[in-house]
Amino acid sequence: MEYNHIKAIHIIFVTSWFAGLFYLPRLFVYHTEANEKPEIERQILQKEYKRMQKVLFNAIMVPAMWLTIISGSTMIYWLWWDSFASQAWLHLKLGFVLGLVFYHFYCRKIILELRNDKYRFTGFQLRLFNEIATIFLFAIVFLVVLKNTVDWIWGILGLILFAIIIMSAVRIVKSIREKKK
Template identity: 85%
Template structure:
């Protein structure tokens, strides 16, 4: 296999992993907000969300994470190993990957809590939690494309401002609906 084959595999599994990282917290939101439904509907919905969370995590996210990590390690080994120390952007990217893996397994912890009907967070808090994966994605992509350990900060600042605007809009819409 050539380097570009491994790179293509890496991109495919990064995409699969992030799809799961974006969708799973949204399932947490729906699962939590199902508490506001009548009992019969709530039981059906929550059982279905438990099943969906388990399948998504075990069948998609775990394999995608491992294949992302293995293909990434292979690329580092094949191309940059000799000059690894000189790539500060790569060191920072790897730090973000460690953070992303921690986020991934914290999602697993939330799955186990929700499976036991332990609702520690509100739907709104879980919507905010859902944005953490987006911040990781922005930081990692900016680092990989720009290959600069400083320029990614501007991308994150823009993302945070965008997130603040979106969450403010969500709160305004929510309060408008509640008034009606």
């Protein structure tokens, strides 16, 4: 296979993995907020959310993560002989990918807690947690497209500003919902 074939496969599995990383924490929010429902409705909803979380994680997210890592590693291997060592942007990107893998497995920890009816986080906290994948995506895409770490300080400042905007938007939506109640 050519490098571009592997790159296309990589993009497909990154997209699949991120779809799961965006949706799973949303399920955590719904699962946690089901505690506010009447008993029968709560039991039905939580049983279904547990099932959905397990299927999403095991059938979509885990294979997509591994296929992302394998295809990405293949591309790095092919680059190694040419210029991997001199690609500072790629090293920084790999740091963000490592952070994303930790986020992935932290999601697994939350799944296990919710499966055992341990609710450590509020719906609002989980909404904020849901935005972490967006921040990783933002950082990774900009590094890949711009291939530049010279301006990494500006990039980090922009990333922090983006995170503040996202978190503020979540708070604003929460206050609007509370006013409607």
